[in-house]
Amino acid sequence: MHINDLKYFNQLCIKKSFSKVAKYYDISQPAVSNSLKRLERHFDTTLLIRGNSQKELLITSAGEQLNKHIESIINELQSAEREIVRMNRKSMMLGLSPIIGNIYFTKIAKQIKESSLTRDIITYEAGSNDLEKALITGKLDIALIGSIQKDQNDLLTFLNFAESKFCVFISKDNPLSSRTGIYFSELKDQAFVMFNSSFVHTQALKAFAKNAHFLPKVLFTSIDVNFLMNMVSENIGVTILADIVKPNRPDIVKIPILDDKQPHFYASIAYRSNHLLTESQSSLLEIIKTKL
Structure with a gap:
């Protein structure tokens, strides 16, 4: 058995065609x-059988079980390849969510610069949900999420x-703006502007709404906190953000x-x-742990 055997079988499960798999890998049928x-x-078992049509391929239960393991194996191999390439280049991929990057990474950036780690670090910014996926697939080494x-x-x-905790960000023109505290159920008639689904704030909104027993009306989504703040400022809608965020406008x-x-926001x-972890990655981790 070869590693390529696993890759070919994985594609057989996807494409259900010997000729398509052969074309995909540029090999003979x-x-x-x-x-x-x-x-x-x-494995001493039948993994695939032909259906009523000669072109129809059916994956057996054993084949489906094997393919689930193959998917994990392929993912681990791809992750290993990416990590080893970066190790050989002495580089590391550091993921930053926009909010955590702006609030916390700036606190450690000076020490990272003084430690000469900046020449090794390549930063990648995305929502925390996307960063988590990138960590699992080996596209990132470390992330602040x-x-x-x-x-x-x-x-x-x-x-x-x-x-x-989470807070509601609301325009001063909104009648609710004079409140010193608010229950989420009181936002039932408000429109929302939110981060998109790559951010955990979407999950927080769903958790709040489930507990309050209503479906929030989301007008717009974005990856840009400044866009959300501008929309809130114009009283287009309200948004919920972690309490660590400060309004960037006086209105x-x-x-x-x-x-x-209610859900809590955890920075990790x-x-x-x-x-x-490589030596430079361990050094970065130590800076983060001691300074944050």
Whole structure:
């Protein structure tokens, strides 16, 4: 059995065609057939059968089970390839969510510069949900991310360094702006402008809405906090953000949410649990742990 046998079988499960898999990998059709035979000999089982039509391929239960493991194996191989390339280049990919990057990374940037780590670091900015996926697939080495749950993924190691509640950001022109605290159910008639689904704020909104028993009306979504603030300022809608965020305009009010049951925002360092940290990555991790 060869590694390519696993890759060919994975594509057979997807494309359901020997000829399409052969074309995809630029190999002969008999090579794909021989690869399948090696796998079936190795596992002593039938992985694929032909249906009523000669062109119809059916994956057996054993084949489906094997393919689930193959998907994990391929992902691990791709992650290893990416990580080893970066290790050889002595570079590291650091993921930053916009809010955590603006608030926390600036606090450690000076020490990172003084330690000469800046020449090794390539930063990548995205929402925390996308950063988590990038960590799992090996596209990132370390990330500063937000979540509404502690240690929510067994594939990753999380080191929490900050926790906060969520607040409503609202225009001074909104009648609710004079409130010193607000229950989420009181926002039932408000329109919302929110980060898109790559950010954990979408999950927080769903959690609040579920507890308050209403479906919020989201007018616009964005990846840009300044866009959200501008929309709030113009009284187009309200938004919810972690309490660590400050209004960037004088005509926006931040109001605490009073609900007893509510999600919390956790800021964390995250990396793959099976990732062997390099010396520079360990140094960066130590700076983050001691300064944040």
